[in-house]
Amino acid sequence: MTQETVEKVVIFFAGDSGDGIQLTGSQFTNTAALHGNDLSTFPDFPAEIRAPQGTLAGVSGFQISFGSTEIFTPGDECDVLVVMNVAALKANLKRLKTGGTIVVNSDGFDRRNLRLAGYENDENPLLDNSLTNFRVIEINVTKLTRECLLDVNLGVKEKDRCKNMFVLGFVYWMYNRSLDHTINFLTQKFKNKSDVLDANIRALKAGYNFANTCEISSSRFEVKPAKMTSGKYRNIMGNQATAIGLIAASKQSSLDLFYGSYPITPASDILHELSKHKNFGVRSFQAEDEIAAISACIGASFGGLFGVTATSGPGVALKGEAIGLAFMLELPLLIVNVQRGGPSTGLPTKTEQSDLLQAVYGRNGEAPVPVVSASTPSDCFESVMEACRIAIEHMTPVFFLSDGYIANGAEPWLYPHSKNLKKISVPMTKVNNSNYLPYKRDKKFVREWAIPGMPGLEHRVGGLEKENLTGNVSYDSSNHEFMVKTRAKKVDEIANYIPKQELDAGSKNAQVLVLAWGSTYGAIKTAVKELLNEGYSVAHAHLRYIHPFPKNLGSLIRKHDKILIPEINNGQLIKLIRDKYLVDAIPMNKIQGIPFEAREIKNRIIELHDGE
Amino acid sequence: MTQETVEKVVIFFAGDSGDGIQLTGSQFTNTAALHGNDLSTFPDFPAEIRAPQGTLAGVSGFQISFGSTEIFTPGDECDVLVVMNVAALKANLKRLKTGGTIVVNSDGFDRRNLRLAGYENDENPLLDNSLTNFRVIEINVTKLTRECLLDVNLGVKEKDRCKNMFVLGFVYWMYNRSLDHTINFLTQKFKNKSDVLDANIRALKAGYNFANTCEISSSRFEVKPAKMTSGKYRNIMGNQATAIGLIAASKQSSLDLFYGSYPITPASDILHELSKHKNFGVRSFQAEDEIAAISACIGASFGGLFGVTATSGPGVALKGEAIGLAFMLELPLLIVNVQRGGPSTGLPTKTEQSDLLQAVYGRNGEAPVPVVSASTPSDCFESVMEACRIAIEHMTPVFFLSDGYIANGAEPWLYPHSKNLKKISVPMTKVNNSNYLPYKRDKKFVREWAIPGMPGLEHRVGGLEKENLTGNVSYDSSNHEFMVKTRAKKVDEIANYIPKQELDAGSKNAQVLVLAWGSTYGAIKTAVKELLNEGYSVAHAHLRYIHPFPKNLGSLIRKHDKILIPEINNGQLIKLIRDKYLVDAIPMNKIQGIPFEAREIKNRIIELHDGE
Amino acid sequence: MENKEYTAKDFSSDQEVRWCPGCGDYSILKQVQSVMPLIGVPKENIVFVSGIGCSSRFPYYMETFGMHSIHGRATAIASGLKAARPDLSVWIITGDGDSLSIGGNHLIHLLRRNFDTNILLFNNQIYGLTKGQYSPTSEKGKKTKSTPMGSIDHPFNPLALCIGADATFVARSMDREPKHMREMLIRSNDHKGTSLLEIYQNCNVFNDGAFFGMTDKATKLNQTLFLENKRPLVFGENEHKGIRLDGFKPEIVSLNDFSLDDLWVHDESDRVKAGLLTRFFDIDFPRPFGVFYSKNKPTYEDALIKQIDEAVKDKGKGNLDDLIKGSNTWTIQ
Amino acid sequence: MENKEYTAKDFSSDQEVRWCPGCGDYSILKQVQSVMPLIGVPKENIVFVSGIGCSSRFPYYMETFGMHSIHGRATAIASGLKAARPDLSVWIITGDGDSLSIGGNHLIHLLRRNFDTNILLFNNQIYGLTKGQYSPTSEKGKKTKSTPMGSIDHPFNPLALCIGADATFVARSMDREPKHMREMLIRSNDHKGTSLLEIYQNCNVFNDGAFFGMTDKATKLNQTLFLENKRPLVFGENEHKGIRLDGFKPEIVSLNDFSLDDLWVHDESDRVKAGLLTRFFDIDFPRPFGVFYSKNKPTYEDALIKQIDEAVKDKGKGNLDDLIKGSNTWTIQ
Ligand SMILES: Cc1ncc(C[n+]2csc(CCOP(=O)(O)OP(=O)(O)O)c2C)c(N)n1
Ligand SMILES: Cc1ncc(C[n+]2csc(CCOP(=O)(O)OP(=O)(O)O)c2C)c(N)n1
Ligand code: SF4
Ligand code: SF4
Numbered sequence A, B: 001m002t003q004e005t006v007e008k009v010v011i012f013f014a015g016d017s018g019d020g021i022q023l024t025g026s027q028f029t030n031t032a033a034l035h036g037n038d039l040s041t042f043p044d045f046p047a048e049i050r051a052p053q054g055t056l057a058g059v060s061g062f063q064i065s066f067g068s069t070e071i072f073t074p075g076d077e078c079d080v081l082v083v084m085n086v087a088a089l090k091a092n093l094k095r096l097k098t099g100g101t102i103v104v105n106s107d108g109f110d111r112r113n114l115r116l117a118g119y120e121n122d123e124n125p126l127l128d129n130s131l132t133n134f135r136v137i138e139i140n141v142t143k144l145t146r147e148c149l150l151d152v153n154l155g156v157k158e159k160d161r162c163k164n165m166f167v168l169g170f171v172y173w174m175y176n177r178s179l180d181h182t183i184n185f186l187t188q189k190f191k192n193k194s195d196v197l198d199a200n201i202r203a204l205k206a207g208y209n210f211a212n213t214c215e216i217s218s219s220r221f222e223v224k225p226a227k228m229t230s231g232k233y234r235n236i237m238g239n240q241a242t243a244i245g246l247i248a249a250s251k252q253s254s255l256d257l258f259y260g261s262y263p264i265t266p267a268s269d270i271l272h273e274l275s276k277h278k279n280f281g282v283r284s285f286q287a288e289d290e291i292a293a294i295s296a297c298i299g300a301s302f303g304g305l306f307g308v309t310a311t312s313g314p315g316v317a318l319k320g321e322a323i324g325l326a327f328m329l330e331l332p333l334l335i336v337n338v339q340r341g342g343p344s345t346g347l348p349t350k351t352e353q354s355d356l357l358q359a360v361y362g363r364n365g366e367a368p369v370p371v372v373s374a375s376t377p378s379d380c381f382e383s384v385m386e387a388c389r390i391a392i393e394h395m396t397p398v399f400f401l402s403d404g405y406i407a408n409g410a411e412p413w414l415y416p417h418s419k420n421l422k423k424i425s426v427p428m429t430k431v432n433n434s435n436y437l438p439y440k441r442d443k444k445f446v447r448e449w450a451i452p453g454m455p456g457l458e459h460r461v462g463g464l465e466k467e468n469l470t471g472n473v474s475y476d477s478s479n480h481e482f483m484v485k486t487r488a489k490k491v492d493e494i495a496n497y498i499p500k501q502e503l504d505a506g507s508k509n510a511q512v513l514v515l516a517w518g519s520t521y522g523a524i525k526t527a528v529k530e531l532l533n534e535g536y537s538v539a540h541a542h543l544r545y546i547h548p549f550p551k552n553l554g555s556l557i558r559k560h561d562k563i564l565i566p567e568i569n570n571g572q573l574i575k576l577i578r579d580k581y582l583v584d585a586i587p588m589n590k591i592q593g594i595p596f597e598a599r600e601i602k603n604r605i606i607e608l609h610d611g612e
Numbered sequence C, D: 001m002e003n004k005e006y007t008a009k010d011f012s013s014d015q016e017v018r019w020c021p022g023c024g025d026y027s028i029l030k031q032v033q034s035v036m037p038l039i040g041v042p043k044e045n046i047v048f049v050s051g052i053g054c055s056s057r058f059p060y061y062m063e064t065f066g067m068h069s070i071h072g073r074a075t076a077i078a079s080g081l082k083a084a085r086p087d088l089s090v091w092i093i094t095g096d097g098d099s100l101s102i103g104g105n106h107l108i109h110l111l112r113r114n115f116d117t118n119i120l121l122f123n124n125q126i127y128g129l130t131k132g133q134y135s136p137t138s139e140k141g142k143k144t145k146s147t148p149m150g151s152i153d154h155p156f157n158p159l160a161l162c163i164g165a166d167a168t169f170v171a172r173s174m175d176r177e178p179k180h181m182r183e184m185l186i187r188s189n190d191h192k193g194t195s196l197l198e199i200y201q202n203c204n205v206f207n208d209g210a211f212f213g214m215t216d217k218a219t220k221l222n223q224t225l226f227l228e229n230k231r232p233l234v235f236g237e238n239e240h241k242g243i244r245l246d247g248f249k250p251e252i253v254s255l256n257d258f259s260l261d262d263l264w265v266h267d268e269s270d271r272v273k274a275g276l277l278t279r280f281f282d283i284d285f286p287r288p289f290g291v292f293y294s295k296n297k298p299t300y301e302d303a304l305i306k307q308i309d310e311a312v313k314d315k316g317k318g319n320l321d322d323l324i325k326g327s328n329t330w331t332i333q
């Protein structure tokens, strides 16, 4: 047996939806985090709610990349594939790098499972030499788990549910991890079910010990803690960070949160999370549809709360008219779009960045709405707070763009203390403002807000064009032009209240600039970092603010010979950039419902760098 | 009395909504048309349904430009203003050019009318020298009309309704027109009301004779027939031309028309017009909302009819999700947007071009939809047929953009004979196609269509991503990318099936190119024509096809030093052009709910031409 | 502004009223303005929310807070407003197209949720603002701009629909009955929960005389039936006719042949009978006006606030740092 | 394909069925496939249109024409399809969220217009596809992912709502009653006009046992009531209980104390009584299954085609050149 020290490992756990793969993955994650590794994870759910057991459609997966260096993505190729049945192997073998390790529950390769996974005539990938390029560790997990639980007072079904702990124990051994965290977790989770608790812990330990004694696995790996900024960390998923960020924005502005939403994948988890936090004064409202959801938010914002609605692409399509109203009313409102594969119903469980132009242009009339986007799961917290800040301080609906990859992905988060969060100031008028005019503006072009309950400030708002200052209905030609331009100016003016764009890596005259937004961050970051180490002249700028762009963006990008814009769509940010700055930026597009791999980006940069 | 010959005259008729101004205008129009003048008209309705009589809000207007030369717009400044009361004068005096003529019903300047129009303390514009820059012809129209009808057996109210005919008679005399057409019209209209008929004809003749005898008006004008292409003409409004074009497309494709719509200004008249033509097999359906309207159209198209839905901006905002579905299903469908002032409810009765980017980008996911636009009232006919042809021959939803200005404007139309209209071929599969695959494509990337009732061709379609060829649901990554790109390619490919872009005027190396779309046509055409006569190096290209652009557009526009893009919005086409061709086109924007004046365009071109 | 005694005038904004001369909307505006001083709410705590339509211009004319929103969504907007601000008196102004065509879904969901808001549904059986297309309450066969051969849609029975959606308060009044309307407005206001008041409103431009029989002196008494709780259903000249129930079947009887005791006695709390009354519409019966049905049921906003209070009681007022931290943290030195 | 005698298998597509094992949808699919051969329509003339939801995957499994559309719009799409193609047999598949939440408005408008289509409303009182939020038919107080403290919305009574919207055919069945379901499917098909068939469907993953009392051997007979036209309402073990009407109030009686003649006799044509039956829901009564209400009324598509025919008769088949020309032309030489 050898003990190797490695910098970074990517493991993919896969099995049937019923196999507890997500739990296994998250336990491994937390243990790695506690060990001090940097990491990044992504779950891979089946598209069906619960496809028949043993089939390809039913495979659930969980990918984790962890290391002693900085980690920005869940990894391209996997080093280790852990599979609970043959369908899981078939569906995911393509992820494994040549020479990688497969940990196999060989009990999941019986005739029934083989048939369900589409193997005919006694084909069996374990027997046909198709895996010769990999190191295969076969374990009779089912059998061994049952054996170690022989004298536990549970049914077979319940015992079999401990298989995942056996495997987890095995993998813990491979990476020299402590079982403590998971044992604590189990103890908490099954505190009222001592039999189940006992069984799980036994299986976990059995797996660990099996690895230790059987010597089936000849090597053990050490992944040292990463040198990370010191401080307190937690693991966080994007949707969670978004929900928490919304509550934080509510606190920082002292406006109660009204969250109106209609369930839709992959945004629903924000609703689920927020509805748990009623003790923060959050009013969560499951509306009858997306239009009602945003309309209710407009009503709530009119009433002086902060209205937030979240959905995904098709839901945004329905909200367009109401967004236009909110824009005319100039009320604070946040529209969260957790993007998914489109168009139409598309690929609801897959990720995509294809709703950017919809956010920027998808309404009738001249109705520019600020657009803010998040780049990583933990970044959702700060960026959604920024989106809220803009909505409230500038009295406007704002789009916040996340996507399925960020929403469900997780990473360690050096979380802030609330006292270090920005305050959000609310442009509420004074109660006894006898000169109140609803559409009088300050130097930011922001109107003053008066809400029901303020005596003497009664006024009417609406979607018809309004007279400057008074807000009365006006059909006057030049007033209309003035108002259209003023509203646009107000939004453009936001550029003065956001940070300048900075380079994330590389130098300001680098030959190739990779310019991007959203969830492509990790892959680009990884690629650019490697290339910088290898001596390439490359830089990376990642946009949080897409409308308006940071003021210095034009001068920043024009310093580079080539501008590469990778997007998980057919080219959307690039249209905005080309239009605005007249630069011949180069698109790089992947529209497969999955993120870029760092190496794809790397190769493309090298191509551009070395001529072409 | 003099008789002058003039090339072109612009008259504006104005009065209370109840004064029959629209009828007066349309009678004058038809008479001018029959006289052989070229012309262009535009009605100016009040925003309220029926605002109180005598007020500014209640003024209704009608503008006509007619001449012995080509006429492309209803005119910038007016030569003659005909007003039935003081509110009409106050609201429209700004339209009149210095030295212009005002024909005034002085009975509409009594104390009550003055007060209603907002004049206090016996102010009266007829008495205070404020009109010294104009030639004022005062007539006691009310009194004179009553007098000439003294022995007619009608009530005062009914008699007063003939005032407009008195005025019309007067103006006919001024322009030396025959009364025949109007007498015929009245005879038809009041064939069962001989008293009313008699009264109207008397008033008409009385007005004519009054002018002839009283010598109040010292000059008479002759506007000779225009040299127009020979052939048969009719007068037509944009919405009418759109409706007729839809029926023509239905005929030319042999697909019955299903028209699903929800009323909205200024699109409703298409519904009104089409619902009159059930004998063409038109199924018009007033749905419960815009979503139901387009959904019903999708159902109808699935059933093998041709689904068409029309609305205005806010309605389009609601249809976005369903357009995405139609795009995925790849069924023929037309979405007509008669644009109006936005955003939100905006200025419903005013014109604007601000829904272009919504048409191009306003949906979730990658869902490019072809966009076709009309440039003049009569052009609606041919351009909507083109939009239908693309929808049907390329199996895709298509946007057709018109606007309030075109919709309600009118002009003479050299109408075609049906045998000269293009046939539209329907990509319907053969009934016994045993190899039918719903998403197999021809060389244009168009799929074959099979509809319910075709035995053996049963298949399922839907909004989830589909497998190439079969159309079965597919979550496969590379299939998704393939399908997204294929659908985009199919739309791009349409560029091979539309005409190349041509210059409307000017030469291909002119210094300034005016590039535009939609209802700015007339004003630009007028301006460019004048400038060419004056020796400027200017050209005009007007886009009918906006997505995809004609194939040669890039090379065409790059030949010019400066590209000016006038739009009735805050700059939308220009974004598409800059993005696509990286040219530093120059915006020219007017957002006042009213069209450009030719002289505005002209001045801007001169500025650009002469340096800047 | 001091919380003084208001008059109707205090509720009149400075905006010129812009309906067509003769429109029934004027009367409704007047009655609402004259009722406002009676409901005992400071005007800064009153909000009028409307959709789009002639009727929906209403909020501009009220000197209260107001929103003229988008077509069909006033009910949904008001739901959010009331959830956010249960302290406000929220009035929804909507037309037959606004509430029953594009806005039908939000209407029925508002009713089932029972937010304490007051809906005034101006039913003129036509689309006024878009100049005269038929609406979901227009009678079948109606010739309009969009139906030159007559409409072929069976119309909604708005009150039957609302009762089907479990409305807790359903009433009807008419533009030409100002006194009755004021009474109904007060009843709507008093009801805790969603009140649906349908108001017949004459559009004298596009659908003049839609309710002629119910307003014309000659026919009015025979064609209208004014409901009062616990009172028998009588109508006609000198109230000489009555309605009795033969099993489930209502029938018109003369009080010469029957006594008041034989008649159907109106009971606002009886949903089944209220349902029967809404059907005096399909058939040759007088049209009922008044409160058809009224029932107390918990409101949505009360339940919402209760959950928030409970959550605070159970878990304490949310602590942001605890939330940010979550349950599983580690420290990197 | 020849117009042969079909079997259920002919209606099974080649697509693998992908619901959770144990889902009630399987049974419904099976019954529909087995009923299709009985309706006498060539399968190329049958179309299944659905919205979005677990249930809405249904069309993929039917070897007919089909469309899996977008959330809530199947009813609107089917309306256009039927208007375009009255010759087709159109089936709408929808869930409680699809039809009553986002799609509520199109549903009630379809019902009032009375297109001859068949709606199968799979009511599992939960959002299945989005993994378990409460729906508009979930009981108040329900704890779900979006309502950890229990839902506070009063649920719709779907059949009461549909009757309020003037539905012409309203029925209920259940996944676990295959024979009854087949009967109801045939009745739905036979009804000319919109048929609304609510089917209780167990979602064993997110709302298991929602209808347990109505399917469990021990309670089933007491908690269900199977309606048959012209037959008295009896239920319970050995049908020993019945329902009689005391005025407008239904009451449960024992057949020891009352005879069959005393009982309420079901009458499918009586809308008022159908309304009462839909309310066996709020209260402690057995849940009725069967046809609540059925009434013939002209369909929208027939009226539409009639107008087209009349227009052709009156004005002749449209001549395009006449239309283009209009009534007022002139010639320039
Ligand atoms: C999304 C949208 N669709 C359509 C319209 C056009 N529109 C405005 S009001 C209206 C209907 C008006 O009817 P009703 O609600 O009965 O009000 P009324 O004018 O009769 O008072 C319509 C169709 C709109 N403003 N917005
Ligand atoms: C516009 C839109 N909003 C939301 C969704 C997400 N969504 C899909 S199905 C569904 C509800 C499913 O519930 P139900 O109709 O009862 O069907 P079931 O899954 O229970 O059969 C929702 C909210 C969507 N697909 N589209
Ligand atoms: S159109 Fe009808 S409803 Fe509208 S303001 Fe005029 S009269 Fe009133
Ligand atoms: S989630 Fe529920 S309704 Fe959906 S397939 Fe599974 S069991 Fe059926």
Ligand SMILES: [Mg+2]
Pocket: C053, C095, C096, C097, C122, C123, C124, C125, C126, C127, C128, C135
């Ligand atoms: Mg109306």
Ligand SMILES: [Mg+2]
Pocket: D053, D095, D096, D097, D122, D123, D124, D125, D126, D127, D128, D135
């Ligand atoms: Mg459901």
